[in-house]
Amino acid sequence: MPKRYRDIVGDGGSNILAQVEERQARLRTRMASVRKKVAVTSGKGGVGKSVLTANLAAILAAEGWRVGVLDADLNGPSIAQFLGVRGQRLRLSSDGVHPAEGSLGIRVMSMDLFLRDDRAPLTWEAPSPQGSFVWRESMEASALREFLTDTAWGELDLLLLDLPPGAPRLPALADLLPDLDGGLVVTIPSEVSRLVVARAVELARTHGVELFGLVENMAGYLCPTCGSTGDLFGGEGSAAEALGLQPLGRIPFDPRIASCADRGSPYAVEHPDTEASQALRELAGRLRARLSPEGGAR
């Protein structure tokens, strides 16, 4: 016979429950002004989640969407760099912490904006060294909830959440943010990436998280000098079909994608006429169609 939490802990539990309910209510209120929430995810690290998030944000913002980006990678934040807002001072008002504002009005929140020393790693103080991993997980979840709730996002058409690598990240986010619309899964055409991503996809499905489809990044090499393309990993083939996901696009490797990201200037805006930018725009178009079948931002 299952027991309710309140039956076990008695009256003391009502305080805790009230606090949890209050936190959830504050999150719901904040998120009510955000029309769509989409996570960019992959089980695998280093496949281009952050750089794709930054470019998608820029393309949609250039089309008039009001876009916010939450860097959900607390330990390895890169979105502030990729969107050129590193070092911006955050303003506090009675409405919360105002996000940094990048070009095209993209609103950005990231742990990076709070860490003053470039070399300082983020550490969580655990009550005991033995408990540090469990503690870290729950501290990260509450930090993320606070970023979502306490940021004065304002009215947004889309909030993109750039997740850190790891299969459980998307299910954990969906628990935190029940009205998450879905996830874009990113992989690269290598067997090892597909294996790791397949596990993450399976876990997300088991958890009932909506997956919009698969983006294959670094799909072929695009030479910026001669414009020719070639294989980078050799594992070309329909990864989306193998994973049972909608194919959303194949983005070639172009060294300028990395150099633009490092300079904080979205590649798709700086080099609109390349094959990779065309592929990024098609990806954005598919996401837009999925989120607004009628085609408009709202």
Ligand SMILES: Nc1ncnc2c1ncn2[C@@H]1O[C@H](COP(=O)(O)OP(=O)(O)OP(=O)(O)O)[C@@H](O)[C@H]1O
């Ligand atoms: N299509 C591409 N062409 C060229 N460089 C790319 C491409 N995609 C990603 N990169 C570069 O590869 C590196 C890794 O990309 P990124 O940081 O976006 O990956 P990630 O999946 O977010 O990594 P992490 O798992 O650590 O968060 C970055 O330097 C980025 O600029």
Ligand SMILES: [Mg+2]
């Ligand atoms: Mg990243």
